[in-house]
Amino acid sequence: xxxxxxxxxxxxxxxxxxxxxxxxxxxxxxxxxxxxxxxxxxxxxxxxxxxxxxxxxxxxxxxxxxxxxxxxxxxxxxxxxxxxxxxxxxxxxxxxxxxxxxxxxxxxxxxxxxxxxxxxxxxxxxxxxxxxxxxxxxxxxxxxxxxxxxxxxxxxxxxxxxxxxxxxxxxx
Numbered sequence: 001x002x003x004x005x006x007x008x009x010x011x012x013x014x015x016x017x018x019x020x021x022x023x024x025x026x027x028x029x030x031x032x033x034x035x036x037x038x039x040x041x042x043x044x045x046x047x048x049x050x051x052x053x054x055x056x057x058x059x060x061x062x063x064x065x066x067x068x069x070x071x072x073x074x075x076x077x078x079x080x081x082x083x084x085x086x087x088x089x090x091x092x093x094x095x096x097x098x099x100x101x102x103x104x105x106x107x108x109x110x111x112x113x114x115x116x117x118x119x120x121x122x123x124x125x126x127x128x129x130x131x132x133x134x135x136x137x138x139x140x141x142x143x144x145x146x147x148x149x150x151x152x153x154x155x156x157x158x159x160x161x162x163x164x165x166x167x168x169x170x171x172x
Contacts, residue, residue, distance in 0.1 A: 012069035013039040017062060022080025025105050027157060029054040029077060030090050031062070037069075039064035084152060084162075089169040092136035101150075101168050102133025111155040116148050116168075130154070136170050145172040 015033040023029060032051040043052050044061040054060055054077055061074035085104040092099045101116070109130055116125040116134050124138040136143055152164045 002009070003018065010066055010068050011037045013037055013064035013066055013071040015062070015071060015073060017060065017065055017073045017075035020078060022078045022105050023054070023057045024080065024082030027082075027108050031060060033062065033073070035064060037066060037088070038112040039066045041057055044074075054070075062132060080105060081109075082156070084154070084164055085164055086152075086164075087151065087168065089171055090136070093170040093172065100133035100135050101170075103130055103152075106130045109156055110159065111156045112152070113154070114150060114152045116150050118143070118148060119146060124148070142172075143170060 007122055014036045021029070030051050030053050035084055041048050041050065042063045042065075043049070044059070052060060052062070057077050057079040059074055059076050061072065063070065063072045086102060087098065087101065090098045090101040099130075103114075107130075112128055112130040114125075114127050115123055115129075117122050118138075124143065125134040127133070147167050147169050150166055150168055153162070155161050
């Protein structure tokens with residue numbers, strides 16, 4: 001005589017709202033955590049939706065519960081400068097610190113373009129993603145320690161077009 005038992009397992013909820021971040025006037029930020037299991041949700045204002053749209057700076061928190069437990073997380077959205085800030089130097093040496101030249105505090109833009117030129121005026125890097133940066137290489141080859149010119153053109157959320165340029169030192 002044999003019998004079968006079916007056991008189902010529901011994990012304790014796990015999720016993250018991400019790191020604390022900057023918020024620019026006029027922006028909206030959708031908090032959309034990914035969950036490992038089905039859970040009941042409760043945001044700081046009592047809402048229960050899967051996502052939350054933050055329309056101003058502040059502390060936002062979420063509680064996720066199921067029959068096996070509870071998880072909470074919070075993110076602080078800080079009012080910040082919505083001006084592109086670029087580092088003066090970077091060191092792509094693989095130590096995890098300042099390895100990529102990119103916008104310091106990215107924010108929402110409608111369009112973005114960054115180009116890096118070497119001292120001969122040759123384009124060596126280009127991106128249309130404000131979160132992407134230059135790793136100090138060209139066609140897979142590490143570039144020499146030197147000064148490089150960068151140019152950024154972007155359109156902000158209020159449809160204003162901006163153009164910036166400067167120099168960055170690549171340190172090895």
